Amino acid sequence: MVGIRSFGAYIPMFRLPLGVVSGGSRKAAAAGGAGEKAVANFDEDAVTMAVAAGRDCLEGIDREKVDALVFASTTYPYKEKQGAAVVAKALDLRRDVRTADFGGSIRAGTTAFRFALDSVLAGTAENVLVVAADCRMAAPRSALERNFGDAAAALLVAREGVVAEVVDVHSHADEIIDVWRTDHDTFVRSWEERFVVQHGYRDNVVEAVQRILAKTKLGPKDFDRVVLYAPDARSHAGVARSLGFDSAAQVVDPLFGRVGNAGAAFAPLLLALALESALPGANILWVNYGDGADAFVLRVTDAIGGARGRRAVSWHLERRAELADYDKYLRFRHLQPSEFDPRGGVGVSATVHYRDRNEDISFHGHRCRRCGTLQFPFQRVCYTCYARDEFDEVRLSDLKGRVMSYTFDFFAGSPDPPLIVTTVETEGGCRIYLQMTDANPKEVRLDLPVEFTFRKIHEYGGTPNYFWKCTPVR
Amino acid sequence: MGKDAIRDKVAIVGMGCCKFGENWDKAPEDMIVEAAFEAYEDAGIENPQEQIEAVFCGSVYPSKGTAEVADALKLFGRPVSMVQNYCATGTDAFRYGVFSIACGMYDTVMVVGFDKPKDRGVSGPNVQTAGVRGLPMTPAGWFALCAARYFETYGATREDLARIAVKNHHNGTLAPKSMLKKEITVEDVLKAPIISWPFGLYDCCAQSDGAAVAILTRRDLAKSFRDDYVLVRAVSIALAPNPQSDPTFDFLRWKPTVYAARQAYEQAGIANPFREIHVAQVHDCFTLTELLTYEDLGFCEKGAAKEHIASGTFTLEGELPVNTDGGLKSFGHPTGATGVRMIYENYKQLQGKAGPRQVKNATVALSHNIGGAPQACGMTILTMP
Numbered sequence: 099m100v101g102i103r104s105f106g107a108y109i110p111m112f113r114l115p116l117g118v119v120s121g122g123s124r125k126a127a128a129a130g131g132a133g134e135k136a137v138a139n140f141d142e143d144a145v146t147m148a149v150a151a152g153r154d155c156l157e158g159i160d161r162e163k164v165d166a167l168v169f170a171s172t173t174y175p176y177k178e179k180q181g182a183a184v185v186a187k188a189l190d191l192r193r194d195v196r197t198a199d200f201g202g203s204i205r206a207g208t209t210a211f212r213f214a215l216d217s218v219l220a221g222t223a224e225n226v227l228v229v230a231a232d233c234r235m236a237a238p239r240s241a242l243e244r245n246f247g248d249a250a251a252a253l254l255v256a257r258e259g260v261v262a263e264v265v266d267v268h269s270h271a272d273e274i275i276d277v278w279r280t281d282h283d284t285f286v287r288s289w290e291e292r293f294v295v296q297h298g299y300r301d302n303v304v305e306a307v308q309r310i311l312a313k314t315k316l317g318p319k320d321f322d323r324v325v326l327y328a329p330d331a332r333s334h335a336g337v338a339r340s341l342g343f344d345s346a347a348q349v350v351d352p353l354f355g356r357v358g359n360a361g362a363a364f365a366p367l368l369l370a371l372a373l374e375s376a377l378p379g380a381n382i383l384w385v386n387y388g389d390g391a392d393a394f395v396l397r398v399t400d401a402i403g404g405a406r407g408r409r410a411v412s413w414h415l416e417r418r419a420e421l422a423d424y425d426k427y428l429r430f431r432h433l434q435p436s437e438f439d440p441r442g443g444v445g446v447s448a449t450v451h452y453r454d455r456n457e458d459i460s461f462h463g464h465r466c467r468r469c470g471t472l473q474f475p476f477q478r479v480c481y482t483c484y485a486r487d488e489f490d491e492v493r494l495s496d497l498k499g500r501v502m503s504y505t506f507d508f509f510a511g512s513p514d515p516p517l518i519v520t521t522v523e524t525e526g527g528c529r530i531y532l533q534m535t536d537a538n539p540k541e542v543r544l545d546l547p548v549e550f551t552f553r554k555i556h557e558y559g560g561t562p563n564y565f566w567k568c569t570p571v572r
Numbered sequence: 573m574g575k576d577a578i579r580d581k582v583a584i585v586g587m588g589c590c591k592f593g594e595n596w597d598k599a600p601e602d603m604i605v606e607a608a609f610e611a612y613e614d615a616g617i618e619n620p621q622e623q624i625e626a627v628f629c630g631s632v633y634p635s636k637g638t639a640e641v642a643d644a645l646k647l648f649g650r651p652v653s654m655v656q657n658y659c660a661t662g663t664d665a666f667r668y669g670v671f672s673i674a675c676g677m678y679d680t681v682m683v684v685g686f687d688k689p690k691d692r693g694v695s696g697p698n699v700q701t702a703g704v705r706g707l708p709m710t711p712a713g714w715f716a717l718c719a720a721r722y723f724e725t726y727g728a729t730r731e732d733l734a735r736i737a738v739k740n741h742h743n744g745t746l747a748p749k750s751m752l753k754k755e756i757t758v759e760d761v762l763k764a765p766i767i768s769w770p771f772g773l774y775d776c777c778a779q780s781d782g783a784a785v786a787i788l789t790r791r792d793l794a795k796s797f798r799d800d801y802v803l804v805r806a807v808s809i810a811l812a813p814n815p816q817s818d819p820t821f822d823f824l825r826w827k828p829t830v831y832a833a834r835q836a837y838e839q840a841g842i843a844n845p846f847r848e849i850h851v852a853q854v855h856d857c858f859t860l861t862e863l864l865t866y867e868d869l870g871f872c873e874k875g876a877a878k879e880h881i882a883s884g885t886f887t888l889e890g891e892l893p894v895n896t897d898g899g900l901k902s903f904g905h906p907t908g909a910t911g912v913r914m915i916y917e918n919y920k921q922l923q924g925k926a927g928p929r930q931v932k933n934a935t936v937a938l939s940h941n942i943g944g945a946p947q948a949c950g951m952t953i954l955t956m957p
Binding site: 446 | 712
C-alpha cells in the first residue's frame with residue numbers, strides 16, 4: 099500500500115482584511131466586504147513556511163527515515179540555488195537525503211507528490227516528504243491581490259503506516275497562457291479572467307475528473323470528500339456543481355476569504371484539511387490545476403487516527419492576528435521604500451554561513467560529553483568543565499524554552515518595530531540569544547514559554563539569511 | 573598573582589583631554605594633538621621627543637591604527653602599540669603603560685585613548701554582517717537584557733534609572749569639556765522615545781568623538797615633574813562569558829565587573845569599597861549599567877541600589893560621588909578614549925582641581941569600564957602619595 103503517511107500545514111499568523119486591500123479608508127474597507135487573506139510576516143517566505151509545514155508533518159516521525167524531500171513553490175527566493183536543500187537542512191534531515199525543487203506552475207504541489215509516489219512505488223525510497231509553499235505577490239490593490247494568500251502544506255508519502263492510500267492517479271499537461279510571471283516580473287500577471295477560467299481551469303479540471311472517474315469506475319456520489327483547487331470561490335462552486343458534487347456534503351471548503359489562493363500549496367493545504375477529519379474508509383477525490391491537471395483518488399485507512407493531533411490546518415486557522423495596516427503589509431513585501439532597507443549592507447559571509455550552518459540552519463547546539471552542559475552556539479571548550487572538543491550535536495528546534503530576559507529594541511532597524519530581543523533557556527538549560535516573532539510586546543514576560551520557528555533574519559547582501567526565532571507557545 | 577607588582581610604583585604626572593562631542597570640524601589628529609599637548613604642559617614636558625620613551629594607544633575605530641598617533645605627534649623611533657578591548661580599551665592601554673614602567677623597561681611613557689566614531693555617518697555602532705547570528709542587534713539591546721529580570725527581582729523601575737541620568741546630566745554641566753551641558757528632569761527621561769526598553773533616549777550615553785592622554789613615570793622620578801602627582805594603586809582587566817549564552821548567567825549582575833573588581837581590590841588591599849573609595853567614575857553607557865555597577869563593585873548590597881539612588885548616595889554631595897564629570901552619559905563616549913577620560917577626571921579630583929564638581933578630601937579614586945555584550949571589564953584605582 100502506497101500513500102500518505104502523515105500531513106502537516108502552516109498558515110502565517112497575520113490576516114489582512116480584504117477591505118484594507120481594497121482601499122485603506124474606512125468607507126472603501128466596507129466596500130471591500132468581509133473576509134481576509136493570510137499574509138506572511140516580514141520574516142517569512144516560501145522556505146520558512148515550508149519548514150514549518152514540514153516540521154508539523156514530521157511530528158512523531160523519525161527524521162532519519164526520510165529518504166527524499168521535494169519542494170514545490172513558484173516563489174522560492176532564489177532563481178538559481180536549490181530550495182529543497184535549505185528546507186532539508188532546516189528540517190535536519192539525513193545528509194544523503196535526495197532533494198529536488200518543483201516549480202514553474204501552481205500544479206507543482208501535486209507534480210511533486212506524483213514524483214514522491216513514483217519513487218516509493220519504484221522502491222527507490224521508503225519515505226518521501228513533499229513540502230509545498232507559496233508567497234505570491236499580485237500588483238497592489240489589484241483583484242489578484244485580494245485573491246492570493248500565503249500558506250504551506252506537507253505530505254509524507256510512504257509505503258508503511260499509510261493513512262490515505264493512493265487508489266489511482268490521472269495527470270495531463272496543457273499549454274495555455276493564463277497566469278504567468280517572468281524573471282523580470284515582481285507580480286503575477288493574468289490573461290482575461292473569463293478566458294482563463296473557461297479554457298484553462300474548467301476545461302482541464304473537468305477532463306481530469308472525468309478520466310479518473312472512468313478509470314476507477316467511481317461516480318460523483320462515491321466520494322466522501324472532494325478536494326478541488328480553484329482560482330477563486332466562484333469558479334470553485336461552478337465546477338463542483340457542474341461535476342455533480344454536493345457542495346455542502348462533499349466539497350472541502352476552499353478557504354477563500356480566510357486563507358486565499360496559496361498557489362502551489364493550495365491543493366495540498368486543502369487535502370491536509372480534508373485528512374484532519376476524514377474517517378476510515380472514506381474516499382477522497384483530490385484535483386489540482388496548472389498547465390494541465392492532476393487528479394487522485396485516495397482511500398482513508400484505519401491508521402488515520404494516529405495522524406491526528408498535529409496542528410495541520412485548523413490549528414493555524416484559529417491562530418490569527420489581524421494586520422489591518424496596508425502600509426505595513428507593503429513594507430513587509432518591500433513594496434514601499436523605507437529608511438530601513440533590509441536588503442542593503444554587505445551581507446553574510448558565505449564562508450561563515452558554511453561553517454555555521456549546523457547551528458544556524460539545523461539549529462544544533464552542543465552537549466558536553468563529560469558534564470552534560472548544553473550550549474549554543476558551538477563551543478570548542480566547555481563553558482562548565484572546560485573539556486575540549488567533547489561534544490555531541492543536539493537538535494534544539496524541537497525543544498521548548500522560556501524567556502530568561504527580554505528587551506524591545508526600537509533602534510535595531512525592523513519593518514515592524516520594536517524588535518523583541520530575548521535570551522531563551524531551553525529544556526536542558528541551553529541559553530540562546532534570539533529574536534521573538536509573531537508576538538505582541540504586551541504578551542512578553544519573564545519565563546514566558548516559547549518554541550522555535552525558522553525565519554528569515556535579514557536580507558543583507560541580497561540573499562535571504564535564515565536563522566531561528568522564538569515565538570510564544572500557543 | 574603578583575598583586576604587589578605595580579602597587580604605587582607608577583605615577584601619573586600629566587594628563588590632557590580634548591573637548592568631547594560631535595567634533596565635525598576636527599580630525600583624529602586634532603584631538604590627539606590637543607589632548608597630548610595639554611598633557612605635556614601639565615607634566616612640564618618640554619621635549620617629548622626625548623622624554624616619551626613609548627606610546628600605548630587605545631582605539632576601537634581607528635582609521636590608520638598606531639600611525640594615527642605617531643604621525644600626529646611625530647613620535648617616531650620608539651615603540652607605539654595599539655590596544656583594543658571593547659569599551660575597556662582606554663583602561664587597557666593605560667594598563668600596558670603602567671606595566672611597562674613597573675617592570676623597569678621605561679622611565680616615562682604616554683597613553684593615548686581616542687576615537688572618532690562620528691566620522692562614520694551612523695549613530696551607534698555599525699551593524700555586523702559577518703554571520704547571520706550577529707544581526708540585528710544594538711548595544712542598547714544587549715545591555716537592556718538585564719533589566720526585565722532585575723526589575724522584577726528587586727522592584728526597581730525606570731524612575732530609578734532616570735535619576736541616574738538626571739544626576740549625570742547635572743554633573744556634566746559642571747565639566748568644561750563635556751559634550752552635553754543640559755539639566756534634565758526625571759520626567760524628561762521617562763517621556764523620551766524608547767530606544768530599547770527600558771532605555772529611552774536619555775538612558776543612553778552620548779556617542780562622541782574625543783581623545784585623552786596620560787603621561788606616566790616611575791614613582792621616584794615623579795617629583796621631578798610635579799609635587800601633586802597621582803599614584804596607580806591597581807589596574808585590572810577581566811573577561812567573562814557572553815551573558816547571552818552563558819548557561820549560569822542570572823541577569824542580575826555582570827560577571828566582568830565582579831571579576832575585575834576582585835582583581836583590583838586585591839591589588840589595592842581594599843576590603844570595604846564603599847568606605848575606602850572616595851570618588852568613582854563608572855561605565856554608564858546606559859543608566860542600568862551604572863545601577864548594576866554600584867552593586868557589582870560592592871558599593872552597596874545586591875538589590876539595594878535604588879534606595880541609594882533615592883537618598884543621593886552617589887551625587888556630588890553624597891557619600892560616594894559617582895561620575896562627577898557627567899560620565900559617558902553627558903561627557904560623551906568615544907570608546908577608546910573613555911577609560912583615559914575617567915582617569916583624567918579622577919586625577920583632577922585627587923589633585924583637588926575639579927572646580928565646582930570637586931569632591932572633598934578625596935584620596936582614593938576608582939574608574940570602571942565594561943564593554944561587549946558585555947564581556948570585558950577594566951578598572952583602575954588611583955591614590956595620592
